[in-house]
Amino acid sequence: MTPLKRFFNLLQLDKRDVYQIIFYAAFAGLVNLSLPLGIQAIINFIQSGQLSVSWIVLVVLVTIGVGFGGVLTILQLRIVENLQQRIFVRSSFEFAYRMPLIKFKEMYSEYAPEKANRFFDTLMVQKGTAKLLLDFCTAFLQVGLGIILLVLYHSFFMVIGLLFIVILYIIFKFSYRDGLETSLNESKFKYKVAAWLQEIARNRESFRKKGAFEYALNRNDGYVTEYVNYREKHFQVMKKQYIQLTVFKVIVTAALLSIGGFLVIHHQMNIGQFVAAEIVIVLLINSVEKIIFGLESFYDVLTSVEKIGQVTDMDIACIPQTSDKTEKGINIETESINYHYPDHTKKSLKNINLKISQGEKIILTGTNGAGKSTLLQLLSGLLEPESGAMYVTDNYMNRLNEDTYRAQTGSYLQGDTLFAGTIRENIIFGNDKLNSDDLKWALDNVGLTPYIKTFENGLDNQIHPGGRELSASDVQKILLARSIVGKPNILFLEDPVDKMDEITSSKIVDFLLSEENDWTVIVTSKNDIWKNKCSRMITIDDGKIINDIKL
Numbered sequence: 001m002t003p004l005k006r007f008f009n010l011l012q013l014d015k016r017d018v019y020q021i022i023f024y025a026a027f028a029g030l031v032n033l034s035l036p037l038g039i040q041a042i043i044n045f046i047q048s049g050q051l052s053v054s055w056i057v058l059v060v061l062v063t064i065g066v067g068f069g070g071v072l073t074i075l076q077l078r079i080v081e082n083l084q085q086r087i088f089v090r091s092s093f094e095f096a097y098r099m100p101l102i103k104f105k106e107m108y109s110e111y112a113p114e115k116a117n118r119f120f121d122t123l124m125v126q127k128g129t130a131k132l133l134l135d136f137c138t139a140f141l142q143v144g145l146g147i148i149l150l151v152l153y154h155s156f157f158m159v160i161g162l163l164f165i166v167i168l169y170i171i172f173k174f175s176y177r178d179g180l181e182t183s184l185n186e187s188k189f190k191y192k193v194a195a196w197l198q199e200i201a202r203n204r205e206s207f208r209k210k211g212a213f214e215y216a217l218n219r220n221d222g223y224v225t226e227y228v229n230y231r232e233k234h235f236q237v238m239k240k241q242y243i244q245l246t247v248f249k250v251i252v253t254a255a256l257l258s259i260g261g262f263l264v265i266h267h268q269m270n271i272g273q274f275v276a277a278e279i280v281i282v283l284l285i286n287s288v289e290k291i292i293f294g295l296e297s298f299y300d301v302l303t304s305v306e307k308i309g310q311v312t313d314m315d316i317a318c319i320p321q322t323s324d325k326t327e328k329g330i331n332i333e334t335e336s337i338n339y340h341y342p343d344h345t346k347k348s349l350k351n352i353n354l355k356i357s358q359g360e361k362i363i364l365t366g367t368n369g370a371g372k373s374t375l376l377q378l379l380s381g382l383l384e385p386e387s388g389a390m391y392v393t394d395n396y397m398n399r400l401n402e403d404t405y406r407a408q409t410g411s412y413l414q415g416d417t418l419f420a421g422t423i424r425e426n427i428i429f430g431n432d433k434l435n436s437d438d439l440k441w442a443l444d445n446v447g448l449t450p451y452i453k454t455f456e457n458g459l460d461n462q463i464h465p466g467g468r469e470l471s472a473s474d475v476q477k478i479l480l481a482r483s484i485v486g487k488p489n490i491l492f493l494e495d496p497v498d499k500m501d502e503i504t505s506s507k508i509v510d511f512l513l514s515e516e517n518d519w520t521v522i523v524t525s526k527n528d529i530w531k532n533k534c535s536r537m538i539t540i541d542d543g544k545i546i547n548d549i550k551l
Contacts, residue, residue, distance in 0.1 A: 001309065003302035003303065003306040004302060006305040010087075010125070013090070014083050017079050017083050018083075021080065022141075024079075025076065025134075025141050026137075026141050027072055080130045080133060084126040084130055087126050087129065088126060091122040091125070092119065092122070094312060095116065095118075095119050098312065098316055101318075102314045102317075103314070104382060108341060108342045111195065115310075117191060117194055118311050121187075121303075121304035121305075121308050122308065124301065124304040125305060125308070127297075128301035128304065129301060135290045138287070142284065142287040143284055143288065146284045147160075150280055150281070150284075156259060156263070160252060163248075163251075163252065167288070168288065171241050171244050171245070175237050175240060178237045179237045179299045182230050182233040183299040183302070185230040185233075186227060186230040186231050186234055186303075187303045187304075187307060189227035190227055192223045192226075192227075193220065193223045193224055193227060196220055197220070234299070248288070249285055249289075252285060256278060317402075318402060329358030329394055329489060329518075330394065330400070330489045331357055331394070332354070332356040332379060332392055333354065333355050333391045334354045334389070334390045335388055335389045335390075336353060336387070336389075337349060337352040337353075337387070337389070337390065338385065338386050338388055339378060339385055347543055348371050348374040348543050349371050350542075350543040351388075356379075356522070358395065358489065358518065358520055359519070359520060360520050361520075361533070361536065362520070362521065362523070362535070362536045362537070363523050363530045363531055363536070363537050364522065364523070364538050364539075364540060365537060366540035370541050370543070371540050371544075373413075373414070376494055376524055377413065381402065392405045408488055408489040408490055409489070409492065410482075410484055410490070410491050411483055411491070412480055412491075414494050417466050417475075418463055418466055418470075418478060419465060420462075420464060420465045421462065422457075422462055423458075423459050423478060424460060426467075426482065427485055428482075429482075434485060438485055438486070438487065442485040445508070445511045446481045446511075448474070451474060473499045476496060476498075476500060480497075484512075487519075489519055489520065490519060490520040490522070491519055491520065491521045491523075493522070493524070494524050495524065495527075496523065496525070497509060498527065505527070509530060509533060513530075513533045513534065535550065536551060
């Protein structure tokens with residue numbers, strides 16, 4: 001989809017408001033262009049040297065017209081403000097809705113926070129759209145109506161009117177592609193600079209050493225240099241447009257003064273008509289100037305909707321639906337599953353056939369890169385198999401859909417982290433169905449209760465993104481509490497206690513693998529404590545299951 005098409009689709013969502021703005025712009029254009037007619041009539045009365053009621057009425061009408069034009073502008077501003085607010089709200093929810101649902105393969109080679117930065121282009125869309133609707137609509141309508149009015153004065157002015165149209169077409173036709181391309185490239189490196197600054201901020205301690213510090217500056221210099229280069233190319237496009245506009249203004253002004261004066265001298269126009277025509281020409285030139293200067297905003301808006309579109313075009317999973325946890329257990333069966341990561345030719349999983357029953361405690365083992373984490377993510381539903389099938393049923397052989405399955409699961413995977421909010425919010429995600437007893441049960445069994453008591457606000461203590469003010473072991477405990485607080489039927493765990501001391505990790509492993517908890521546990525870890533206490537061990541090598549034994 002082209003950027004221009006994206007912009008039109010955006011306007012389609014609020015087409016009623018757009019039509020109102022165009023209507024008010026047309027009305028305002030008529031009012032503005034009626035002023036020269038009033039001024040012409042006033043000049044004719046003044047030339048007659050007589051004071052009359054008609055002269056006073058005209059002065060009053062012209063004054064009222066100026067005020068009425070201001071009222072129309074205020075009405076336009078109100079509609080545009082409503083439009084800007086809706087664009088912001090709609091965009092924020094679009095990002096909040098899509099970000100969790102974007103499929104793994106779409107975000108595999110991307111950095112999610114950097115993609116989320118595209119939201120800031122919403123601000124440009126807000127301001128740019130407002131400017132385009134207000135200035136462009138008024139300017140284009142004034143040009144059209146002004147040309148019609150000029151033709152009524154003399155046929156010569158039709159030539160000037162056609163010249164207006166031709167110059168606008170030429171400027172837009174021969175600069176649109178270059179202007180948009182340079183704007184897109186400029187924006188590309190703008191985001192690269194922002195993403196790199198985020199990386200520096202995220203790894204501040206790492207970049208404090210001399211070599212790393214210089215590397216950070218040099219890499220930033222490379223991105224900034226590219227940004228400035230494309231910014232300069234974009235400016236050259238705009239400068240070319242401004243030069244064309246200046247030449248056009250000179251030609252039109254010379255033509256008006258010379259030929260218009262000639263027509264007055266030869267009595268083909270009176271002085272009132274000449275002054276009125278001059279005012280109309282000035283309005284038209286100003287309108288064309290608004291359009292040309294507004295092209296900068298036009299390119300910015302198209303670039304912004306394209307950047308936002310790079311996120312909204314990504315494939316997303318099904319919308320999560322409310323689904324209650326079943327008490328009938330979960331059985332998983334995979335049939336000849338294969339999987340490979342995007343941009344990789346080698347398969348990470350090859351012909352995986354598994355049967356997992358409710359209550360099993362399974363450890364996945366294997367060398368680094370064998371496919372353990374991939375299999376864990378696939379079983380948890382984060383990845384979709386390239387080929388083969390996975391069947392999830394309850395104990396009565398009823399097939400479970402994706403949402404029902406997710407309602408049964410709890411997970412602690414390496415990509416999981418804490419977000420800015422309270423400890424309570426990080427564990428229950430605002431789920432009002434979880435009672436205090438379940439929360440206390442989870443906290444007690446991961447060893448968090450004594451730690452929570454050290455905070456004045458307890459569970460309502462605020463933590464920073466990633467929990468950077470907490471110890472690594474406490475972060476793990478909170479994430480574990482998050483995974484078990486809903487008492488799921490199945491747990492997917494990836495090195496869940498590797499940051500904890502031996503005594504603490506042993507207690508938590510005992511709890512997770514206890515027969516009192518009938519949940520299924522599937523865990524990957526190099527810690528031998530899991531091997532000694534799990535009931536089943538599956539060994540993977542080169543993406544294949546090479547051993548599956550009961551312990």
